Amino acid sequence: ADLVLGEEVFNNNCAACHMGGNNSVQNEKTLRKSALEQYLAGGFNQDAIVYQVENGKNAMPAWADRLDEDEIQAVAAFVFSQASGDLW
Numbered sequence: 001a002d003l004v005l006g007e008e009v010f011n012n013n014c015a016a017c018h019m020g021g022n023n024s025v026q027n028e029k030t031l032r033k034s035a036l037e038q039y040l041a042g043g044f045n046q047d048a049i050v051y052q053v054e055n056g057k058n059a060m061p062a063w064a065d066r067l068d069e070d071e072i073q074a075v076a077a078f079v080f081s082q083a084s085g086d087l088w
């Protein structure tokens with residue numbers, strides 16, 4: 001997937017709550033690897049991120065109707081890459 005597109009999608013749609021890989025609504029549920037391993041349904045993998053983006057969870061809205069499939073794949077790849085490389 002396209003990490004440049006993913007970063008753009010992230011900045012336009014996700015950074016409102018997840019600036020810098022943080023979580024301004026549920027503070028412990030960051031986008032860092034350790035938090036994803038602990039809290040993300042399905043564990044730390046790109047498909048699990050896609051699932052949460054498409055469906056939302058609790059206070060996080062669903063994006064399936066607001067982003068294209070290629071945008072969802074790209075933003076999930078960006079989040080996974082940032083977390084994997086400890087880049088946040």
Ligand code: HEM
Nearest residue numbers: 013014017025026029030035036039040049057058059060
């Ligand atoms: C959790 C990604 C937009 C609020 C998460 C998690 C991911 C994620 C991967 C799991 C984090 C964890 O469990 O440690 C994204 C992406 C977004 C996006 C890629 C853009 C497409 C937003 C927005 C908000 C938001 C705009 C606020 C309105 C939350 C909340 C959680 C969460 C509250 C915790 C959900 C829970 O487990 O109760 N997000 N997010 N997210 N996100 Fe987002």
